[in-house]
Amino acid sequence: MSNQPYDLRKVIEELKELPGQYHETDVEIDPEADLSGVYRYIGAGGTVKRPTQEGPAMTFNNVKGFPGTRVNIGTMASRRRVGEILHHDYKTLGRYLKDAVENPVMPEKVTKAEAPAQEVIHLATDEGFDIRKIIPAPKNTPEDAGPYITLGVVLGSDPEKTMSDVTIHRMVLEDENTIGMYIMPGGRHIGHFHKQYEALNKPMPITINIGLDPAIAIGTTFEPPTTPLGYNELWAVGALRNEPVQIVDGVAVDEVGIARAEFIIEAELMPHQTMQEDINTNTGKAMPEFPGYTGDANPAVNVVKVKAVTHRKNPIMQTTIGPSEEHVSMAGIPTEASILSLVDKAIPGNVLNVYNPPAGGGKLMSIMQIKKNAPSDEGIQRQAAILALSAFKELKTVILVDEDVDIFDMNDVMWTLNTRFQGTKDIMVLPGMRNHPLDPSELPEYDPANIRFRGMSSKTILDGTYPYDMKEHFVRAQFKEVPDWEKYLK
Structure with a gap:
């Protein structure tokens, strides 16, 4: 075989x-x-x-x-x-x-x-x-x-x-x-x-x-x-x-x-x-x-x-x-690859990884892990999100997180939105865009001002990255590194 x-x-x-x-x-x-x-x-x-x-x-x-x-x-x-x-x-x-x-x-x-x-x-x-x-x-x-x-x-x-x-x-x-x-x-x-x-x-x-x-x-x-x-x-x-x-x-x-x-x-x-x-x-x-x-x-x-x-x-x-x-595996992983291909060309070195989680069925949501290297990189994370949304019309929500967040752990992602996020300044909403017609919230009667016909949607960016010039306020608790920790399970 x-x-x-x-x-x-x-x-x-x-x-x-x-x-x-x-x-x-x-x-x-x-x-x-x-x-x-x-x-x-x-x-x-x-x-x-x-x-x-x-x-x-x-x-x-x-x-x-x-x-x-x-x-x-x-x-x-x-x-x-x-x-x-x-x-x-x-x-x-x-x-x-x-x-x-x-x-x-x-x-x-x-x-x-x-x-x-x-x-x-x-x-x-x-x-x-x-x-x-x-x-x-x-x-x-x-x-x-x-x-x-x-x-x-x-x-x-x-x-x-x-x-x-x-x-x-x-x-x-x-x-x-x-x-x-x-x-x-x-x-x-x-x-x-x-x-x-x-x-x-x-x-x-x-x-x-x-x-x-x-x-x-x-x-x-x-x-x-x-x-x-x-x-x-x-x-x-x-x-x-x-x-x-x-x-x-x-x-x-x-x-x-x-x-x-x-x-x-x-x-x-x-x-x-x-x-x-x-x-x-x-x-x-x-x-x-x-x-x-x-x-x-x-x-x-x-x-x-x-x-x-x-x-x-x-x-x-x-x-x-x-x-x-x-469906998440079939639709989500290729979309991650596509987003990485796009952002690597436009803003190389700033997007470490992308995950399209089950919550979005592989298509509707992306979590993007961002690395800011200098104060001048502030805002590059939102450019990355807009690049992803512009290229993939079925993407509805983008969550941006820092490099110390595990994008495959939704609790860690939600933690970021509770400790590195303020709704008054970290939400971007892009109304009246195209999306996947299988989203049942995309009905004109749901949002008459922005949805003219089924298949339109408002896109949302949730920026859970901390400001680079305030990074000292967002250092996670530093536990001791114990390389042989697994021996305690034997």
Whole structure:
């Protein structure tokens, strides 16, 4: 196993060697809300309604209605575990990903015989073909619009095949060969390519890749300006693993899939076609999203027509709970890397580290650790915050702290806001800006003066750094350094 390229199975084998990081069960589980309902208690974390906690990744080996198929959940639902998976210190993963983007390793095409993802092939023309009977996509809650693919990496290209990209979207299984895909306006390169196909009035070939090395899921969530149009995030994943991601030609569409995936759905994104997301339930609800609330069903999601499903023998469906800490790992760490890339260029040496914590679902909040080197650096911390907010429209709150604060300890961060912060002078509010439309406070009736339509927000900077010329007033208690302190625990 150790000599094989990285994939989900190799990662699971490595996690089995780490105490408390992985658990699997043969007890039957129903994917209809029970699976997420169980894991919510065991290890979801994030913005999931309490009680929840950080716990092991899990694989359910006995999934009701899907003999021979397993479901994996929570593999990335712990930043420390992500550090173990990527073989890197969890506190500096942002810089690790930043360096990976800057040193790309191109994917490598392999033959169908070398692609485990094509061991079993189901064509949409086969009698009785029904994606809902092949893919054990769970429902997160009983009111979900249907079974959702929550960790499917969509791979597509422009019509001339000069550019390609990978993104993650929420995708609901609507019928035997139709998927409803929500493409958020303005932010995804797959959406850009789709517009080009629509101009030609042609369907866009795509693959939806499920059951992957977590490095792929994390790398996929990079956004502009860090990975501009034309940059395929699989290049950064190759750098993270120091080996190329293997890709393979599809069996039914003119697009490549990820060769070591557990499942590949080959499909076409239809031009000028939309459908009601909750057409099968009419609940008005989609699925739980990263801010911790269930998203409203979209009246017009894009229509995806499935042409084939290929998979490994005894495949593993990989899924996530929308508001869980897996979203924090996938969305937050690349955003940290992107912020560091930007501020390192503009104000080098002043931003030591960045953390996007679970409280913001990985997108809405950043904690920035600042180092002031001289009195003339006063104010540089606020410039850093404005740089982050200007580049990443989904960022809503920035907390600035000094270098002696542990940004991964929210109690330490809150301590800073109680002892190095005055509301009359250390709050900056930037009204009427764009943000993520899934924040339920972004309603015109909530703040009529500043929110003209959903998706606008006021941005807030909380400056918890002390004034450099008053630093002697903010020295923390100096305890004796005892290098061999751990011997007292033996």
